[in-house]
Amino acid sequence: MAHENWTIHPVADASLEREIIARLNNLTKPVGSLGLLEELALRYLLCKRRVDAPLSMMQIFTLAGDHGITDEKITPYPSEVTYQMVLNMVRGGAAISVMCRKAGIGCTVVDMGVKGAFHEQPGLLIRKIAPGTRNFSKEPAMSEKECLKALDVGSQLAAGSGCDLLGIGEMGIGNTSSASALYSLLLDVDPLETVGIGTGSVGVMLERKKQAIMAGVSLHKKAASGSPLEALRRVGGFEIAGLTGMILAAAESRIPVVVDGFVASAAALAAIRMEPETRGYLFFAHASAEAYHETFLKNEGIRPILSLDMRLGEGTGSLLAMQIIAQAMECYHRMATFQNAGVSGKEE
């Protein structure tokens, strides 16, 4: 199993960085007073390798898939909710649909492997690998072929998006279990640390969730050792592998990606482990309320843009963070300079 032809350029460029900072410092505001917004603008422009790169076209992709691990009765919502929520998203009733409409940002929902069959319809792409993964507590979630196909589908979505900036999210009953197992395998962390309540698994259900993830991690640990791709195949999901593929291809095309919460970050971690330079192209939208996410961000030295105790997924955190990045770029491009506004600079 191999897909090693990603060519991801480092974002660092000292000379370009100096040029961008000089522009930022010439805008009509005290130096550095836009705080993180200035850093976001700088990072965006370094990704684009252009001092004057616009930010016009933004898009959210919400990838959906079902998970065999739900056989273990580890979620309070039945598996059919994945299918129902995809329809809800496409019809405009889900949180991500409502927020995207308000923000004027498009949302494309992608069936990567939902159990039920959809009709083709606007806003929904059908790229079903299979109707749900297998139960990773007992066997690998995906075959090699399935996992590579999911990566390729994601890769094509990103490369063909025509976007300046991508936001990614997911929907899939059971996928926080998959994400927890993936963190545990990739970071060698006890599942008891990476597991959280997900959509609301508490009490005996949470105990079952822990047991299922522990069983899966211990089953796949040896085979997945040293291979992030193999870890992804064994405990990931179609939507998670799709996101990993999107991230790798986006980074290759210099399209920065705004990563949502707990599940999307697990996909991002897999991408980073496969190609470390990918990290420069990622904006982590928010610190999720899902237990392990904040620890993960802290350990990796990542400062999320927002911290709103959200744990919904779908790309909702990405969308809110994209509004902030868009404002940062708007300031960069549209604010007056001290010279053209006739505003006095600092006195000596």
Added chain:
Amino acid sequence: MAHENWTIHPVADASLEREIIARLNNLTKPVGSLGLLEELALRYLLCKRRVDAPLSMMQIFTLAGDHGITDEKITPYPSEVTYQMVLNMVRGGAAISVMCRKAGIGCTVVDMGVKGAFHEQPGLLIRKIAPGTRNFSKEPAMSEKECLKALDVGSQLAAGSGCDLLGIGEMGIGNTSSASALYSLLLDVDPLETVGIGTGSVGVMLERKKQAIMAGVSLHKKAASGSPLEALRRVGGFEIAGLTGMILAAAESRIPVVVDGFVASAAALAAIRMEPETRGYLFFAHASAEAYHETFLKNEGIRPILSLDMRLGEGTGSLLAMQIIAQAMECYHRMATFQNAGVSGKEE
């Protein structure tokens, strides 16, 4: 000096709160998974005392004024920058103008007491009390009449705004000194704790700033004791008193207010000290990078919506937080319920 006819109703209403939470819990998402957004929606609706209150009309008011304390040479930018930045805002080149335009939210700049004379023009209201306050390190910044007039102007702006939600910001070279002194007087905190770099006062300039604020606080401490209004008059500014008036009148009219950073929060603190029930109507937009702001928020038990290391003022933090509140209300009003979307609820 007295203006005690504010009638501000408590926002708390247990029965309405239950009704709002029931609606939130019926939206197609795991219970509580929108995190702080759900709390923002709840608080907004409690302010409005209506389970179905819309959020349509939003507006930013940026109040500007000059400060006599700049005679002490405590800022790197000359006083004329207040005037120049007001023009820059009106012409669309300032950060707040750029962000408001992008967000589709109106911005009204108000001359509360800038040194130069403006022509009337769209987007600018001239409500000049006087061309700058007096040097509070040597005498009271405002006369009683001036301070009451500034409160009244602010009050009329808010009451006549026709807004569902107001964002407030300020511009005024020297006004972080004024705000520091106000925090020190109202909270009985050493000025060495409340002072920060403002637009960029460092080294000997920062030392002069500290000395000036300490002199002012010690000069006015006794007279201002027990009277927030007197503290405001003695060390505040026209724009700060205007914001205090806006906040009090907005709360009286059940219009919640999104408070910007360090300076606007000092105005809010004065309002809260005058009328404690005001606090229920306030959303604190962000934790500013200006030194004392985070400590203030923490001590008061306030969780800001954002934390982006911004320290620009103008209402820029308010604007970004209003985009979040708007999304929270959009979700509240437009998301499908489990019933109407045909999504299965939790299994037992």
